[in-house]
Amino acid sequence: MKFNDKIIYSTGEFAAYFGIKKDTLLYYDKINLFRPAGIRSNGYRYYTASQIAPFRTLLSMRELNVPINKLLPYFQNPSAKKLSDLTTSQLTKIDEEISKLTQIQLLLKQLTDSVNEGLNAEYGKVLIVSLSDTYLLYSKQTVTDPETSEEQWADIHNDFIMSSNIPGSSNVGSVLSENDLKNKVYNHINRLFTEGTCHTGRLRKGGTYAVYYHKGLYSHMKHAYSNMFRQINELGYIPVGDAYEEYLIAETASANEEEYVTKITINVKGSCQ
Structure with missing residues (x-):
């Protein structure tokens, strides 16, 4: 899907679009996980419509408890192979957690x-x-x-x-x-x-x-x-x-x-x- 990059969002507007705090965007920018499209002449960051899909993917990954340290290399250069490796690793971790919780439940x-x-x-x-x-x-x-x-x-x-x-x-x-x-x-x-x-x-x-x-x-x-x-x-x-x-x-x-x-x-x- 092609987005109109003429549509831009301030940090507050982009955060509100996803129902998150501005601080989350500022933190992701600070650690180079997700950066704004640019900075206006007045020093304010802005985001564009084409960033909506990748940021939604990022939020989905966080909802799946994928650690930030694993998201960093993926979002720097996304690929289908990297996504497969990322989700497979997370599934393995979840299986281990389920096994541990099952043991705790039994005890x-x-x-x-x-x-x-x-x-x-x-x-x-x-x-x-x-x-x-x-x-x-x-x-x-x-x-x-x-x-x-x-x-x-x-x-x-x-x-x-x-x-x-x-x-x-x-x-x-x-x-x-x-x-x-x-x-x-x-x-x-x-x-x-x-x-x-x-x-x-x-x-x-x-x-x-x-x-x-x-x-x-x-x-x-x-x-x-x-x-x-x-x-x-x-x-x-x-x-x-x-x-x-x-x-x-x-x-x-x-x-x-x-x-x-x-x-x-x-x-x-x-x-x-």
Whole structure:
């Protein structure tokens, strides 16, 4: 389209045409991104009608979040190849941002679901549920004292986060070994776990599980396990395998340890099986 370059616009008029501030045009002129067509004898800048289309392209690129440092070489000498390279680069960047935001969305949903589960749980009562196959990512087995201290757990947690390259905000739980449970050792962490995939984790087979929600201090967990095992037996089941602890409400959600909620999950089978 051919424009009539006899039609000229002052800086204010050109800015108003696009609904932007004059300062934007002055800044673009200063950095040599988009310069006026000329300067009048009185020192005022002016723009012409033929500059409307390229400036609209510039604004479109800015709306697409193309950085100014990438627009500078393009507008100095525009070409179809440069435009293709520019948009391809921006698409790659957007794909990376979408992937990051999707991960953030997933972590926020996990955190929300965990807290809500903790708030709505029925504490101190065993529930017998059917769970599907789940892939879990495990830490290496721990080497700690017979009773794992909070400081040791924090160190193991940090090592797990760093070595597994998982976000620090991931829900990380603890595994108590079947052998420790049989020996009534309820404060020794065998390893840590978090949600995984078929590519990154190991399969925890689905089946019949006992679920128990403990509200209160971690130091009272041994009483929670004793109560849980008593109820499992009364319901006609026996525990098999490891126990999985998930900290639904913990330090990040409450400064009061009495409000902490821990979910314990153990595979069970009928006592007559």
